Amino acid sequence: MKATITASAFTSALSLAANDVSIVATSLRGERAGLTVSSMCSVCAEPALLLVCINADNEFCAMADESGSFSINILKDDQTDVSNVFAGLADTDDADRFTGVGEWTTLTSGAPILTDALVSLDCEVDTTLERGTHRIYLGHVIDVRTTRGNPLIYTARGYAALQTDEN
Numbered sequence: 001m002k003a004t005i006t007a008s009a010f011t012s013a014l015s016l017a018a019n020d021v022s023i024v025a026t027s028l029r030g031e032r033a034g035l036t037v038s039s040m041c042s043v044c045a046e047p048a049l050l051l052v053c054i055n056a057d058n059e060f061c062a063m064a065d066e067s068g069s070f071s072i073n074i075l076k077d078d079q080t081d082v083s084n085v086f087a088g089l090a091d092t093d094d095a096d097r098f099t100g101v102g103e104w105t106t107l108t109s110g111a112p113i114l115t116d117a118l119v120s121l122d123c124e125v126d127t128t129l130e131r132g133t134h135r136i137y138l139g140h141v142i143d144v145r146t147t148r149g150n151p152l153i154y155t156a157r158g159y160a161a162l163q164t165d166e167n
Contacts, residue, residue, distance in 0.1 A: 018153050019038035020075070021083050024070055025070065026060055032104075036086040040053075068124055069109035069110060071109070071123065073114040077150045077152050082114065083152060098112060118146070118149050121139070122141065123139030126139060
């Protein structure tokens, strides 16, 4: 028999991990969708693959499936406002998320890129997999853009500062 834990115990334990905060975004026929995630990681360097986990009910999934592309925008430590808007924590309509904060452009795939993100990764959908309530996207990174700064960190259900030797 497999041992099981409660969903509450699982999420409470994982909330203690420190993760960077990213905006995952896609576009299709002039419409854009995006959300805040902390469930993104690299898979391998050759070929350059990453994965991101998204609630399967989110509008992002249908749009990314059809467009075949998405972006990951790793936020800087001064971009909590962007994180909050795309997490649905700010008083902003879903349609206004992209016009409400940040300046957006595109790279190779046409997916929205936050111009002043710490790192922007432009991806083509490689593979998707559904498990439980979420869809896992493997993205083949086809373009990258970087700036300077420190990453926005999320841990213990709140933002945290990254201490470096320079601080």
